[in-house]
Amino acid sequence: MDKILYFPTINIVKSNWLMGSLFYWDKIGSIVPIEFLERPELLDDHMRMLVEVQLIEQVVPENYIWEINNFEKSFMDFIDKNEIISKKVRMLRRGTVLNGKDEVYPSFNIHMGKLDSIGQELVQRGLAIKQRSWYKVEGYTASNFMTYLATVLGTLTDYMPITDSYHQMYHFLPLEEGDLPHVLKEQLKSKIINNVLPIPKFIEDPYDIYRFKEKYYDSLKGFRRFVESFIQDLEHLSENQQGKRLELFTEQAKDEISYITDRMKDYRWRMLDFASICSLGSSALTLGKGIIEQDVVDVASSSFGLMGAFCAALGKEKLIELERKPLAYAAILNKQFNVSKR
Numbered sequence: 001m002d003k004i005l006y007f008p009t010i011n012i013v014k015s016n017w018l019m020g021s022l023f024y025w026d027k028i029g030s031i032v033p034i035e036f037l038e039r040p041e042l043l044d045d046h047m048r049m050l051v052e053v054q055l056i057e058q059v060v061p062e063n064y065i066w067e068i069n070n071f072e073k074s075f076m077d078f079i080d081k082n083e084i085i086s087k088k089v090r091m092l093r094r095g096t097v098l099n100g101k102d103e104v105y106p107s108f109n110i111h112m113g114k115l116d117s118i119g120q121e122l123v124q125r126g127l128a129i130k131q132r133s134w135y136k137v138e139g140y141t142a143s144n145f146m147t148y149l150a151t152v153l154g155t156l157t158d159y160m161p162i163t164d165s166y167h168q169m170y171h172f173l174p175l176e177e178g179d180l181p182h183v184l185k186e187q188l189k190s191k192i193i194n195n196v197l198p199i200p201k202f203i204e205d206p207y208d209i210y211r212f213k214e215k216y217y218d219s220l221k222g223f224r225r226f227v228e229s230f231i232q233d234l235e236h237l238s239e240n241q242q243g244k245r246l247e248l249f250t251e252q253a254k255d256e257i258s259y260i261t262d263r264m265k266d267y268r269w270r271m272l273d274f275a276s277i278c279s280l281g282s283s284a285l286t287l288g289k290g291i292i293e294q295d296v297v298d299v300a301s302s303s304f305g306l307m308g309a310f311c312a313a314l315g316k317e318k319l320i321e322l323e324r325k326p327l328a329y330a331a332i333l334n335k336q337f338n339v340s341k342r
Contacts (some may be wrong), residue, residue: 002026002221005159008146009034010111011047012056017164019199020056020275022209024224026267029159031150032058033113035133051211061114061149064156071298072117074313076147079125079141088138089126108142148309155314196227197239198261200269207232208267216263223256 004025012018021028036042037058050056065071079085102276112119112133119135124130128135129156137145150161197327203209215219237245261272 001307003029003159004162005029005150005154007031007161007163008151011044014046014276016199018084022219023199024197024268027057029057029059029151031061033111034060034062035113049206053210055206055210059153059157061153064153065116070314074309078227078309085141086267088140106139107136108139110137110142152313156332195274197275198257198264198272200264201273212267219260223260
């Protein structure tokens with residue numbers, strides 16, 4: 001799988017994350033409502049330019065979610081059984097969430113093309129407000145929904161859901177809300193490989209990226225496979241063994257990193273930086289295996305979290321497919337992981 005589907009936002013913010021993703025993945029998709037295809041001026045200038053030079057593909061949710069009979073029910077069952085959201089509803093009644101006072105999860109606007117009938121269900125529960133083509137959704141609910149949507153769409157389109165936000169990665173793990181972000185950081189610490197992907201800090205013409213990828217496709221793909229193989233190895237090692245394996249990987253990667261760096265300098269991209277990568281595979285898939293092994297029908301119960309909703313929507317077979325892909329949830333990181341920008 002060489003295609004990634006970015007979430008949670010439509011426009012992808014300029015960052016090391018975006019630059020690294022543009023170079024090291026064959027395709028980047030963004031979840032874009034059909035209205036934006038009809039009115040491309042709704043995209044920000046940088047995003048529109050990346051779409052025009054075919055560096056980003058627009059994945060239209062309206063083309064897919066209607067195919068899923070349980071799309072609404074699976075998510076709303078998760079919402080109705082989630083203790084954290086029940087607490088949010090009580091906060092909403094006091095007017096402390098949609099007014100922007102929830103510091104961890106501020107309210108978030110989601111286009112109606114993504115929500116479909118879920119939008120009205122959230123309004124009825126007091127978790128959203130309709131505003132023309134958008135719903136203003138309570139932040140924790142919105143964050144869960146965008147993770148759910150990206151996972152469902154990724155499965156249907158053979159894109160790998162990927163994010164630059166702890167808030168989204170968090171929903172795949174069996175953690176309590178209060179654990180964010182420090183416990184999640186601890187869980188991911190051994191899975192972060194620092195400063196491994198050479199990237200330019202700035203490129204004036206995005207089409208130069210397209211030309212570079214075409215010319216050095218085999219080298220970039222080979223390096224990505226090398227990194228993927230290393231991360232897959234980590235999944236089977238103890239914590240002590242992981243440190244030694246990382247040292248070996250760092251030494252083995254030097255030549256390939258130098259080669260790609262020199263090729264970038266040939267393009268006069270003198271200001272080079274190095275991004276890091278992170279795999280969330282084992283943590284998420286441990287929970288996934290628990291769902292697969294369950295005989296009970298109620299996989300959308302709160303104990304299974306969002307992965308249970310995903311399983312209820314598309315079936316255990318799709319979750320088994322994810323289990324076979326240990327890089328199902330991976331991210332290219334900034335030096336400081338994005339914990340606030342939505």
